[in-house]
Amino acid sequence: MTQSANAPSPSPILDAAGVDASEALSILRTALDGADDGELFLEKTESEALLFDDGRLKNANYDASEGFGLRVVAGETAGFAHANEISAAAIRRAGDSAALAKRGHSGIVADAPLATNQRLYAPIDPLLSPSFSDKIALLAEIDAFARARDPHVVQVSASIVGERRSIDILRGDGQILSDIRPLVRLNVSVTVEKNGRRETASSGAGGRSPFEEWIKPERWQAQVDESIRQAMVNLDAIDCPAGEMDVVMGAGWPGVLLHEAIGHGFEGDFHRKGSSVFTGKMGQRVAAPGVTIVDDGSIADRRGSLSFDDEGTPTSRTVLIEDGIMVGLMHDRLSARQLGAKATGNGRRQSFAHQPMPRMTNTFMEAGKDKFEDMISSTKRGLYAANFGGGQVDITNGKFVFQCTEAYLIEDGKITTPVRGATLIGDGATALTKIEMIGDDFAFDPGVGTCGKAGQGVPVGIGQPSLKMGGLTVGGTAV
Known part of the structure; x- marks a missing residue:
């Protein structure tokens, strides 16, 4: 090779x-x-x-x-x-x-x-x-x-x-x-x-x-x-009520929210330009204890994996957040050189007609020790977001709006009625601190993700365990 x-x-x-x-x-x-x-x-x-x-x-x-x-x-x-x-x-x-x-x-x-x-x-x-x-x-x-x-x-x-x-x-x-x-x-x-x-x-x-x-x-x-x-x-879904409530997110594909709202903020070019909401926070607590987020392009056969990136750097496991502390960034060769770091194998381009830039590969949150059933039973009133569709994110401040394609009300510790029109609204930096429980049921997405940045799309992998997040803003259609 x-x-x-x-x-x-x-x-x-x-x-x-x-x-x-x-x-x-x-x-x-x-x-x-x-x-x-x-x-x-x-x-x-x-x-x-x-x-x-x-x-x-x-x-x-x-x-x-x-x-x-x-x-x-x-x-x-x-x-x-x-x-x-x-x-x-x-x-x-x-x-x-x-x-x-x-x-x-x-x-x-x-x-x-x-x-x-x-x-x-x-x-x-x-x-x-x-x-x-x-x-x-x-x-x-x-x-x-x-x-x-x-x-x-x-x-x-x-x-x-x-x-x-x-x-x-x-x-x-x-x-x-x-x-x-x-x-x-x-x-x-x-x-x-x-x-x-x-x-x-x-x-x-x-x-x-x-x-x-x-x-x-x-x-x-x-x-x-x-x-x-x-x-x-x-x-059979009813209109989703709006308001602040606890949210339980499913394992696997729902990690797209973390990918978009948080992942881009750890790409080296945004830090080189000083435009990430996480700029200057290396070594500081940016997430709740227990939160560990990794980008790893070296996992065999995964959609976001590459034997080496589009500059020739071997892909690797890069820990971004460890137990809530910001410890790493994703770099191409330029951002690594400018920031005095090592390239991490994240220099990616859509095609020969595009220049490489720092991009995610397979980005995921590692599993915790909590049970999904305990997340539900501990929630008096909330939303279970089982699946997500698309969303919008502002990289500079991490603010996001994500649509749920499958969601249910949680009432008195039980999953009850399916709802339609549910959206999650917030910002990535705050959302990380609101994680209260981390499931032991980690899963990758089934292999369908494509990430867009600066007009370039590349295949990516996403993953997470189930999560409970306290006090997120839920947008709904109920009047």
Whole structure:
């Protein structure tokens, strides 16, 4: 995976394009001469998406792209040029353009990333297996199964998406890193109807392991059942009351709230710019005792995992909060250098046409010792937020608004009536201090997360145990 020598080993992507790796490295070295850092990032991606909707194959999309991005970093300035033509001439033009950034050179050349041979996923091709016809047959089977499962089901949508992303990173010291990053996902959505009212719910799962792991009958049937269950629950939901109340959050996907409201505030570029609500709080208590939050891109086969990041740094386990104390940040190479820290393997980019920046990988809160049943029984009046949809967050102050897709009232220590229109309103820094109980039932999300930042989307993992938070503001629709 990682090779370093005076005579470079070939880059698979350059080889396929008929470009000599030695020539590409020579161009890169010229562009980087007198700069702090930089790389030549090459990418070739193929993806396939099939959608079975309304009882028929509605869409079958195939996409292929390739290109490179050449970056020259000098001080806090980055010169970046990219193209979807992989040729020596295009790389040379990009090098000439990116090299204009060198006027900001700090005089300190960054150390190269550490070499790694870790492989967190197999170099599979989800487009080849199973076959195209088998995928269509699977989607048709899911559709038929869902319709037969419950008479209230009136609409079914099932999709399957696979991607094979090949990456080569060339660095000025002759280091060449190559990776093949598979990504798969299966999603099921159902609409149910009763007494003239309709509700829709969905369930998805995926990761960086072969499709065959995700399309076993017991797995996709469980997704169908979960979608139907959620939709049927919401058919009977009443309008959610508004006000301040205790909130119990479910395990797994509800960690999206912590990911958005808190996680971004621990990305190094916001601290480099002084714009995070957590800036200057290293070593201080920022959360309730018992709260430990980690970002770890080195977990095998997880959606947010990478063998090395998009700058070539091996991914790692980075503790952000330990027992309520802020102890770490997520860094790319630039923020690490500016803040006198080590890169943590969090330099990520959406594609060759984008520059890397500090991004989360798999971000989660570790389990505690409390029982979910005790969280409920200790709540006189509150909300059980079992599942979340989207939300909005202001990174500079951590203020958030999140919609619950499945929620229930808690009354006198019991889960009672399902509610619709529930939202959680607050700010991440305050919410961390309001955590009163941490469950022993940690779970990751099923592998469906995509995180957006500065116009770039990357796949991520999310996880948490169940939590009890005291005195959150709940927005509702009841009048």
